[in-house]
Amino acid sequence: MKVASLFPALLATTGIALAASSMPAQAFNLGVNQVTNNTNLNVASQFNIAVDQLSNGKVQFTFTNTGSIQSAITDIYFGKGTNFSNLLTYDSIINNTSVSFSPWANPSQPPAGEFGWTSAFSADSDTPIVAKGIGLGxxxxxxFNLTPGTTLSTIENGFLQNNLAIALHAQAIGPNSKSDWFQSKPNNTTSVPEPSAMLGLMAIGFGGFLKQKNSQNKKTEKVTA
Structure with missing residues (x-):
């Protein structure tokens, strides 16, 4: 058997292995719903939470504010009873020159009347509060660290089943500088394919293409012989 004929099969096999190995660590996104109505400007669609597992096994929550309405996320709460602490333990906050948060927000809990659950970890922006919050762009x-036996799929299922939740407090919303509270949407996550999974699927397709091309070449050789 020619070495060239082995290449498509090897490439396809490698692609399948890459795709399968990456699936348990598939990233996902969380949207939020507005909980309070202190302003007629609903900026919920501007806020996104991307959840991903890093190569060192840590889980990273990335909070973004993308849109056209002026606002700043200044308080973040993780929880939903004691279940959160059983799955994740706090590791660190990655600040930058324009955004700066510290662990343990004040107040320590989101409003009980609107949320009705206990926060296991929280963080809020440093002084000046609005300027150091998560503004537009x-x-x-x-x-966080995963506890033993916990996977990223476990975390996603927790949000899907409404056993985990994140609360956000946003300030300086719109021209009247109002504030409102938001909560992660239950039963609603958006999966994001990992780069290795995409590479694996591409390899599968490319391997199949080469195999088909090789077969066509053989048929051509038989006809012209």
Whole structure:
């Protein structure tokens, strides 16, 4: 058997392995719903939470504020009873020159009347509060450690089943500089293919293409012989 004929099969096999190995660590996004109505400007669609597992095993939550309405996320709460602490433990906050948060927000809990659950970890922006919050075009990353036996799929299922939740407090919303509270959407996550999975699927397709091309070449050789 020629070496060239082995290449498509090897490439396809490698692609399948890459895709399969990456699937358990598939990233996902969380949207948010507006909980309070202190302003007629709903900026919920501007806020996104991307959840991903890093190569060192840590889970990274990336908070972004993308849109046209002026606003700043200034308080973040993770929880939903004691389940959160059983799955994730706080590691670190990655600040930048324009956004700066510290662990343990004040107040320590989101409003009980609107949320009705206990926060296991929280963080808020440093002084000046609005200026150091997550403004338009800005982001903040918070890292956690997975507890033994916990996977990223476990975390995603927790949000899907409404056993985990994130609360956000946004200030300086719109021209009247109002504030409102938001919560991660239950039963609604958007999966994001990992780069290795995309590479694997591309390899599968390319391997199949080469195999088909090789077969066509053989048929041509038989006809012209």
């Amino acid at each position: 800005e982001n903040l990353k918070i890292l």
